[in-house]
Amino acid sequence: MHDLAETLRAARALPGWAAHLGPDATRLQDLPVLRKSDLPAMQRAQPPFAGLAPGPSGFARLFASPGPIFEGMAERPDPWRFAPALEAAGIGRGDILLNCFAYHLTPGGFIFDSAARHLGAAVIPAGPGNTAALLDVIRAYRPGAYAGTPDFLKILLEAADAAGLDAGCITRAVVTGAAFPPSLREWVAARGILAIEAYGTAELGLIAHATADGQPGMAVAPGVILEILRPGTNEALPEGEVGEVAVTIPDPAHPILRFAPGDMSAFLPGSGRIKGWMGRADQTAKVKGMFIRPEQIAEIGRLHPQCARLRLVVTREAEMDSMCLLAEATDAALEAALTATLQAVTKLRGRVELRPRGSLPADGRVIVDERPV
Helix, strand or coil: CHHHHHHHHHHHCCHHHHHHHCCCCCCHHHCCCEEHHHHHHHHHHCCCCCCCCCCHHHCCEEEEECCCEEEEECCCCCCCCCHHHHHHCCCCCCCEEEECCCCCCCCHHHHHHHHHHHCCCEEEECCCCCHHHHHHHHHHHCCCEEEECHHHHHHHHHHHHHCCCCCCCCCEEEECCCCCCHHHHHHHHHCCCEEEEEEEECCCEEEEECCCCCCCCEEECCCCEEEEECCCCCCECCCCCCEEEEEEECCCCCCEEEEECCEEECECCCCCCECCCCCECCCCEEECCEEECHHHHHHHHHHCCCCCCEEEEEEEECCEEEEEEEEECCCCCHHHHHHHHHHHHHCCCCEEEEECCCCCCCCCCCEEECCCC
């Protein structure tokens, strides 16, 4: 609680937090929630960090995540505190980690890179994709561990099978950034791989992670105060009820107070653990590790005014995230143009289906996530 009081004092010395928090509240439950969905507009109004963090010169690296949302990396060991998730997978000194998170502009690659090196492991900065080159890397270095999305792990191992390469050296994994349904968990386990699912964000670092002891749900990460709120409110919910995740990290050097990343979860009664990721509190969806936001669908509409309503539907196909943009339009020539714009705006490939005008529901939903939780 002393650290929390110091963090609150440090936050009020920053103009963005001071405006958001106000001068009076001192108890955590009385502080207003800051939602990630508000960050892009706040940062546009007061770039780059909306006055919620020190200036960019105070960070070692600077990132631009989809949204866009700008964040910095502190110059300290394991700045996103992901080491406990890697330790839960048995990754440590002397290990080699094949890191398949992106290093370009977004922080995912550096999150796992810094955590692994903090634990004494060597890191192969592979990034996603380029499967043929990764097979050469596996053949040469024989990494024992993998970090990346769970669906790309399956793609990589199947590619190794097709190439006649023994990838049995990979026996541990930390996965996040995409759905990890039971069918894929079973497939990975059948390959003899202990896979630990981690839950975290670029702004918050590690929030929770699964453990190797078979306990249900996820253990809340050290140094994190996690609340489950009634969506859209500041009201905490009792154990067992599904609500909106809000995270506080007592750290005067980088204050984070009741930050809601837009995810849903619930506390498992009597355990102090959470059920893990249970969907989005808003219409934002994470697809292949990248956030897709309603503002991006609106941008596609502005670029193609010939379309009436648009709706992005996110599903799972062959254990991989898939997305399809439904567009009310009659001109068949628009399909190719919309497909190109969808990739340009979201940085992800997806299909486009044209629908008759008036056929999509007028319910205000522009992103529909139909993946099983």
